[in-house]
Amino acid sequence: xxxxxxxxxxxxxxxxxxxxxxxxxxxxxxxxxxxxxxxxxxxxxxxxxxxxxxxxxxxxxxxxxxxxxxxxxxxxxxxxxxxxxxxxxxxxxxxxxxxxxx
Numbered sequence: 001x002x003x004x005x006x007x008x009x010x011x012x013x014x015x016x017x018x019x020x021x022x023x024x025x026x027x028x029x030x031x032x033x034x035x036x037x038x039x040x041x042x043x044x045x046x047x048x049x050x051x052x053x054x055x056x057x058x059x060x061x062x063x064x065x066x067x068x069x070x071x072x073x074x075x076x077x078x079x080x081x082x083x084x085x086x087x088x089x090x091x092x093x094x095x096x097x098x099x100x101x102x
Contacts (some may be wrong), residue, residue, distance in 0.1 A: 027043040
């Protein structure tokens with residue numbers, strides 16, 4: 001399991017598979033929340049996670065595929081894209097400089 005300090009996060013990727021729209025909404029929400037911290041937020045398919053991603057947010061059902069696509073990166077699985085406590089934890093870690101693992 002990888003970990004990263006909140007102050008070291010530069011790029012967050014929201015990865016999905018089905019393209020249902022909720023992951024796009026999460027990426028937009030995170031962009032707004034993390035903008036002041038100068039963190040890039042992208043939305044990509046789970047099989048195309050960029051190598052420069054620091055944290056990958058994806059549905060729990062896609063976590064193993066994300067780990068295969070982004071070995072050594074922090075994978076943050078969520079049950080729901082909007083309102084999941086894991087996303088709140090990510091934002092708090094960035095703001096506090098704490099540590100995130102996944």
